[in-house]
Amino acid sequence: MTTWLLKTEPDDYSYTDLIRDKRTEWDGVANPAAQKHMRDIKKGDEAFIYHTGAERAIAGIAKVVRGAYEDPAHEGVRTAAGDVKFTLFDVAPGKAAKTPGTLAEIKADPAFKDFDLVRQSRLSVMPVPPKLDAKLRKMAGL
DNA sequence: GCCAACGTTGGC
DNA sequence: GCCAACGTTGGC
Numbered sequence: 688m689t690t691w692l693l694k695t696e697p698d699d700y701s702y703t704d705l706i707r708d709k710r711t712e713w714d715g716v717a718n719p720a721a722q723k724h725m726r727d728i729k730k731g732d733e734a735f736i737y738h739t740g741a742e743r744a745i746a747g748i749a750k751v752v753r754g755a756y757e758d759p760a761h762e763g764v765r766t767a768a769g770d771v772k773f774t775l776f777d778v779a780p781g782k783a784a785k786t787p788g789t790l791a792e793i794k795a796d797p798a799f800k801d802f803d804l805v806r807q808s809r810l811s812v813m814p815v816p817p818k819l820d821a822k823l824r825k826m827a828g829l
Numbered sequence: 830g831c832c833a834a835c836g837t838t839g840g841c
Numbered sequence: 842g843c844c845a846a847c848g849t850t851g852g853c
Binding site for chain 3 (some may be wrong): 694739743
Binding site for chain 1 (some may be wrong): 833
């Protein structure tokens with residue numbers, strides 16, 4: 688069981704949209720580093736949904752209802768290492784955050800100093816180490 | 830609105 | 842295969 692963090696621009700797709708849809712394919716990720724992480728996403732994993740843009744806060748947590756599978760839009764494309772290059776996974780809403788776990792709050796805690804969200808601001812899919820997972824849940828009231 | 834950090838593209 | 846130019850993301 689791994690916990691992930693998924694970034695989204697709420698104007699494009701927000702946690703509220705996920706609640707409305709009840710389930711969605713997490714697509715639109717082209718970045719190779721993010722795709723590398725996505726291949727490891729399994730059914731039963733959980734994922735914080737983080738809103739970028741003006742919000743910069745955790746909006747809620749989602750459940751992975753279908754683990755990584757090949758994106759039919761890019762079928763047959765492989766990486767140099769022979770992995771499926773483009774995968775998708777499906778998520779369903781979990782709980783909405785009671786309190787926003789803001790980026791400012793995250794940055795204020797030295798434990799997050801090496802976290803990808805802080806270190807590599809452009810990465811859109813990243814694993815959350817267990818210690819940070821617990822802290823984030825506390826911050827967001829999840 | 831700006832710009833740093835990073836990815837991608839295309840000419841060589 | 843390198844790298845300069847260009848495009849994009851996301852925090853500020």
